[in-house]
Amino acid sequence: MYEVIWHGRGGQGVVVAAQILAEAAYLEGYKGVTSAPTFGPERRGAPLTASTKISREPIRTFAQIETADTAVVLDASILKVVDVFSSLKSGGFIILNTPLSAEDLAVPGCFNIAVVNASAIALSRHLIKEDAPIVNTPLLGAFARATALVSLESIETIFKKKLPAGVVTGNILTLRDAFEKTSVKAAV
Numbered sequence: 001m002y003e004v005i006w007h008g009r010g011g012q013g014v015v016v017a018a019q020i021l022a023e024a025a026y027l028e029g030y031k032g033v034t035s036a037p038t039f040g041p042e043r044r045g046a047p048l049t050a051s052t053k054i055s056r057e058p059i060r061t062f063a064q065i066e067t068a069d070t071a072v073v074l075d076a077s078i079l080k081v082v083d084v085f086s087s088l089k090s091g092g093f094i095i096l097n098t099p100l101s102a103e104d105l106a107v108p109g110c111f112n113i114a115v116v117n118a119s120a121i122a123l124s125r126h127l128i129k130e131d132a133p134i135v136n137t138p139l140l141g142a143f144a145r146a147t148a149l150v151s152l153e154s155i156e157t158i159f160k161k162k163l164p165a166g167v168v169t170g171n172i173l174t175l176r177d178a179f180e181k182t183s184v185k186a187a188v
Helices: 014-027 076-080 118-124 136-147 152-162 165-181
Strands: 002-009 032-038 047-055 068-073 088-097 112-116 183-185
Touching (some): 002 014, 002 076, 014 152, 068 076, 068 136, 112 136, 118 136, 118 165, 136 152, 152 165
Parallel strands (some): 002 068
Antiparallel strands (some): 002 047, 032 047
């Protein structure tokens, strides 16, 4: 089973990204997919998480993820308030929205790193809600690039099913931009 923890802030689309990934994985032929938010006293802007589990076989356990294969971080400021690395397997992936390069990041431990400036890409494509860039779409592209577990085509198919027709094209272009601009650094 491949497990993903999504870290972000309320209103950034963490839960939606986890759901879209699960549905895209199902289209890829995975028989076991789940998506679950972690709710508490969250409010817009407060740190929150969601999870996605992907398996070739049906998933029979629905416990929370303790250590993930991948952590996707929608807002780098989360790293100052949440110990993202403690819930990530050694050798796993951290996928981070940042203008920094993977080489410029001080990441503790042995992790693969994928970085993309999701905020800038979303802004350049006018993917904005309430004056903030929508970063879950570009991070789905970064996930596809870094892990190769799901294709852009499967994510795009889910966009076409779930999103209003007027925003599909912008989301697809943003997804593709992020896929191309994601930089990956293997664990050392």
